[in-house]
Amino acid sequence: MTRITVNVDGVEYSDDVEPRTLLVHYLRETLGKTGTVVGCDTSNCGACTVHLDGRSVKSCNVLAVQADGHEVTTIEGLAETAGSDGKLHPMQVAFHEAHGLQCGYCTPGMIMQACDLLKENPDPSEQEIREGLEGNLCRCTGYHNIVKAVQQAAAAMATDQPEPAREEVAS
Amino acid sequence: MTITEDNPTAESSQAEVGRARRRKEDQRLITGRTRWTDNVTLPGMLHIAMVRSPFAHARVTAINTNEAKAARNVVAVLTGADLKDVQGANANAWPISADQVTPTHLPMVVDHVACAGEIVACVVARSAAEARDAAELVDVDYEELPAVLDMKEALKDEVLAHPDLGTNKSAFWQLDSKEGGTGDDVDAAIEAARTDGVVIEREYRQQRLIPAFMEPRSVVVDPTGEQITMWSATQIPHILRFLLAATTGVSESKIRVIAPDVGGGFGGKLQTTPEEFIAFAAARQLGKPVKYTETRSESLLSGHHGRDQWQKLTLSATKDGTVTGLKVELLADLGAYVALVGGGVPVLGAWMFNSIYKFPAYRFNVQTILTNKTWVDAYRGAGRPEATFGIERMMDELAAELGLDPLELREKNWIKHEEFPFTTVAGMTYDSGNYEAATARARELFDYEGLRAEQQRRRASNDPVQLGIGVSTFTEMCGLAPSRVLGSLSYGAGGWEHANIRMLPTGKVEVVTGTSPHGQGHETAWSQIVADRLGVPFEDVEVLHGDTQISHKGLDTYGSRSLVVGGEALVLAADKVIEKAKVVAAHLLEASADDLEFTGGRFGVKGTDQGLGIAEIALASFAAHNLPDGVEPGLDSDATYDPVSFSFPHGTHLCAMEVDTETGATKMRSYVCVDDIGVVVNPLIAEGQVHGGLVQGIAQALWEGAEYDENGTLVTGSFVDYTLPTAADTISFVTDRTESPSTTNTLGTKGVGEAGTIASTPAVVNAIVDALRPMGVHDVPMPCTPERVWRAIQSGGSTRQVESSGDAQPHFDPAAPNQDTPETEGGAQ
């Protein structure tokens, strides 16, 4: 067991973990951050994507001990405030608006990766979006509306008008 | 961004049906507040790891579990011998013939392994990691048996998949238009064409596919309450509950099945699985909650596969291109067992090979076959994509043979819009459709003439990159299904659907549906339907599903049935609520029920401004202080709808592919589809279904295929080798709709879930073949990898099957973004 201290979604956690524990399992099983999911065992699907010190990583490809002393943001910490009435990140709004999700299983990873993509390249072409999401698989949407969502988020973030704050996007 | 569409106050008078409502279910899914089965954790819960056979065919001679049992935190190691009397069975619900050969499918093998990945033992431990570690310590002795892997080889019955059955032939099924009185003799039609017309004969391979839903299957069983509760990543909680009870002997009333958030299915979760039954047995045996979650590799190997047919097709026509007959001879590999509806999947093609064309004579034969591979069952489209591929490829072949434009040839033969309702040569009555309208719109959006001109230019200039145009004018039958028809086919259940509407005293509405969505957006669409019908706000409707204790009655979600069957059940239930409310309203308003009219959620007395809203009536009925004599309190209503017919969506799909004749590389240039899915409840959701369906169908054409080696080992056993398309592999689509309302249901809807998958595969392959026709190519086997395309070009029109190494395409570039290890990413030094 190794003692690690990790800041996850703005909260500091300190735990003893087995050295072989993957970050995704630490998040899901130790911290109960089940918003981040596992879709494969070969680092191909990207369902587990989170931000580590602000950059996207596949959390099935990172050991929990490697996150020691670092900051992790998951889908659960992306909105400004947690909870159902929290102000959503423009990327979350865009996925909802553009119907960029169906079953939603790929969505946490897809949104986290898309945020990283826009951070690198705030004004991507369609092809750049498609290539930037290549490490994240979605079986439901055919990617069409995911690409649209990222375009919409890019536009919203560029004008610095990240969508009028809406209390309840699901309405 | 159009926010106005979301703002109910701005457009409150607008009907809900037809409106592009953003989905209710999104809020949780985009913030990570999800309830996947693997998220469920219970006090004292134990974890299961499976020990699977590496051999395709073997006898288990001994299992030594001592070392595993002694491992840290292992609670139990269970083998077939331990579970054989309690584990139940994985049933086949649709025997397609009276004498179908159906091997007994035990969840855990007792002594005979019939395919790689079958479970021979399981370890139950306090953590998943400890269970997995100990599974490695279970020592199984196998006596390897010869495996039969190729379905044509299996037909010879030389090597048997199940030696005790004496044959690999499971069942034979036929539909013949002459015998059935729905058409002429197909052999005579073909003979006539041989002398005085054209006969096209082809053999096509429908490769084996893997559904590959993104959420791996997971099951949690809690035996500690009065009912045994199972959470499962399933499409079919109701059917699962029934089959658990029916095959284990546990009373159905003691079993509760919950399908919480389910991450995709595509038919792949239309199954009762060995893993579910083993978890159920282990939990009962140990008296403790257990969880099993598969790895992706286990999922690809042991979740059922789809497709896998050989199609021998003979089409006859007159010299002017009028079709006269179609003969279909199918071989269908079922794998090691006849899965839940596995044998029936190819049979669903029987009514679809003739498609939208007026064949006067038709015969469909299918022989199902057992091999030592993973069992095969429904995958998006189930039987209809295979049929659509066959007929749409054949229509292109006929057009090429006669030198006709493929769209003109189709138009010559399809059912004209004024001919509906039309009873086909297969005996199905199509209620409505307009192939002319969909095709005209698709041509225009695609710029068909412009692309044909470009194709000519490229041909004339010998451009190394040739352009091909692929056509697919498909129809399908969905909305499973009229119970009487299912009964006549010996299917093990009915095809109805159930709904319950509860009018709460606060004016809110709970809708309970027997459908079981896993990405389709039923919570949103069902709310729209009920909001319209009852005149209540969309926001006030809550849709409940996927728990057999809440939704006690249902037949779940598959076969594009949820809207056309389940949606109609909602309408019936809502109408019953209105009927009940009317009696109360008349009483409270002191008016005759005949003088009331119900509009916009309000009962008004004709010719006055008096009236009562349905919420007020719900409260009055709840309070029950002042009800007419003999009227029960409450407005809640149940309805069960049994469809009178199948649903027949159709559409015209056009695909342009660029083919590099030097490398075999292909590139999709554009894809246009115009679908007629009747009346649309939510265009946003419908379009999303089309997009996702398209990519699954395109993936069959270009990338996917489950490949086994000569030992029966699945070589495409991970996402490295089973190449799902990525965002970078695909393009944005042009989609549009025409609308011929269905005449067999009140909403006028048709199914949409499978349409894209059914239509797109032949459109893509037709485009590739069209590009290469001048080089003498008239087929490329799927998936049309660059290697296969290149070989087809090299073989210069040779008709023999192009062999492939079966190698996966290089797909995941290690240098691509988000593929980095943390070290190179610089995240966690």
Ligand code: FES
């Ligand atoms: S679970 Fe991490 S990439 Fe698939």
Ligand code: FES
């Ligand atoms: S929405 Fe289902 S996998 Fe992407």
